[in-house]
Amino acid sequence: MNTTPRCSFEFFPTKTEVGHLKLMAAAEQLASRNPHFFSCTYGAGGSTRDRTIETVLGLKQTTQVSTAPHLSCVGDTKAELKELLAFYQTQGIERIVALRGDLPSGMGMASSELRYANELIEFIRQETGEQFILEVAAYPEMHPQARNFEEDLQNFVRKVEAGANSAITQYFFNADCYFYFVERVRKLGVEIPIIPGIMPITNYSKLARFSDACGAELPRWIRKQLEAYGDDSQSIQAFGTEVITSMCEQLLAGGAPSLHFYTLNQAEPSLAIWDNLNLSTKP
Numbered sequence: 001m002n003t004t005p006r007c008s009f010e011f012f013p014t015k016t017e018v019g020h021l022k023l024m025a026a027a028e029q030l031a032s033r034n035p036h037f038f039s040c041t042y043g044a045g046g047s048t049r050d051r052t053i054e055t056v057l058g059l060k061q062t063t064q065v066s067t068a069p070h071l072s073c074v075g076d077t078k079a080e081l082k083e084l085l086a087f088y089q090t091q092g093i094e095r096i097v098a099l100r101g102d103l104p105s106g107m108g109m110a111s112s113e114l115r116y117a118n119e120l121i122e123f124i125r126q127e128t129g130e131q132f133i134l135e136v137a138a139y140p141e142m143h144p145q146a147r148n149f150e151e152d153l154q155n156f157v158r159k160v161e162a163g164a165n166s167a168i169t170q171y172f173f174n175a176d177c178y179f180y181f182v183e184r185v186r187k188l189g190v191e192i193p194i195i196p197g198i199m200p201i202t203n204y205s206k207l208a209r210f211s212d213a214c215g216a217e218l219p220r221w222i223r224k225q226l227e228a229y230g231d232d233s234q235s236i237q238a239f240g241t242e243v244i245t246s247m248c249e250q251l252l253a254g255g256a257p258s259l260h261f262y263t264l265n266q267a268e269p270s271l272a273i274w275d276n277l278n279l280s281t282k283p
Contacts, residue, residue, distance in 0.1 A: 005258045006036040008168075008195070011265050013040060013051035022265065023043050023055065024062055029267035031063040033274055036258060038063070039097050039135075039168075042070040049084075057091060067093055068135065071124075072101020073114035074180040076271075078123065081114075082268070085128055086112055095106070095262040097168065098124060098159075104189040116125060121162035136160070138194055140181035143214035160190050161257055167192060168260045171199035175242075175250040182255075193257040200261065201240025202271035203233070237269065252277070 009030045014020045027038065040055045054067055058069040069088065073081065088096070100117040111215045114120050123136055146152035156167070167180060172178060178196050185194070199216075201207060204226035211218040222243065229235045248259055263271040 003160075004279055005252055005256070007033060007258060007270075008036045008260045009040065009263050009270060010039045011263060012055065014194075014265065019175065019265070020055070020058070020238050024048050024058060026265055026267035027059050027063050027065075029271065030263070031065050033271070034117070035065055037066040037068050037095055039068040039070060039095075039260075042072050042099070042101065047072075056093070058167070060091075067134075068095035068097050069093065070097040070099060072100040072201070073097045073120040073123075075163040075258065078113050081120075081123065082127055083151075085124060085132075089128065089131060089153055093132070094133065096124065096227050097135040097137075099137055099165070101105075114156075116158075118158040118162040120270045121159055121164055133165045134163060135162040136167050138169040138179040138181065138185075139215070139219055140169050140172050141215060144213075153188065155268040156185060157188050157190060158194055160185075165192060167194045169194065169197045170214060171197040171262055173222060173247065176215065177217075178251060178256070179254055195258050195260045196248075196251050196256050198259050198261045198270075198273065200244055200263075200273060202237050202264075202266070204236060208222065219242060237272075241269070248273060248277060255261065259266065 009028065011023055011026075014023055038059050039053050040059065042049065042052050045145060056067050056069045059065065070079070070086065076084075098117060098120050100115070100120070114123060117136060121136065124132060138156055139146070142149050142152045143155070146155065161165075169178065169181070169212070182194050199207070199210075201222075203254070207226075208218060225239060227238065233260060251259070259274070261274070263270050
């Protein structure tokens with residue numbers, strides 16, 4: 001049996017036709033590395049619903065790569081979710097990334113019929129049985145809205161017990177936090193694959209902003225080196241590729257089953273890291 005790790009790549013739906021064409025061009029480049037699947041995000045409260053559907057179907061048709069739509073429960077009714085699940089079944093979608101989702105501005109949790117990801121997973125299983133492979137989110141450094149780490153671990157376990165098949169983590173820059181998270185949840189009885197989420201480093205200011213917002217720690221030594229490069233994008237990308245490749249080597253050597261890249265709709269940064277690992281040439 002071939003146990004060589006594979007990759008998967010995440011995209012977000014674009015607002016313009018030009019952006020969509022660039023996304024598809026990037027996807028075709030990434031498809032050449034035989035990814036396990038692509039995924040496409042779903043805006044707060046389903047705000048990108050139609051564009052997510054368009055992107056998912058476009059990716060699947062254009063690249064022939066299995067494509068997983070993100071599906072969140074906040075802001076959608078059970079009837080709307082049921083309709084969307086039925087549509088995805090007719091389109092041959094095999095995998096869904098099931099999330100609570102972000103709250104749109106001004107929306108409270110009480111306005112949703114399903115409030116948490118474990119409730120969404122239970123609902124999908126009730127409506128479709130084992131039709132879909134269900135991916136869920138994991139937070140090695142704790143969900144930014146969780147009260148504490150122990151509570152967050154229990155929230156993750158609930159998602160797994162509800163019927164998740166696999167998990168994709170929030171990105172991080174310290175392999176030890178991934179290994180610690182996996183060790184903790186294994187002791188709690190979780191056996192599903194937990195796939196590290198990988199964020200290429202291409203732009204310091206954007207990365208710092210993303211990381212602060214989602215609770216991903218950007219280590220001081222990385223911050224300081226990126227600050228030192230200033231506007232030298234070539235040096236930033238070369239440094240980022242080296243740092244993330246090294247972390248990916250640690251993750252795979254430590255037993256990570258595969259790698260999930262947050263592409264930001266670009267091919268080259270993720271390809272540089274994946275190709276550095278030389279996995280396609282290994283037995």
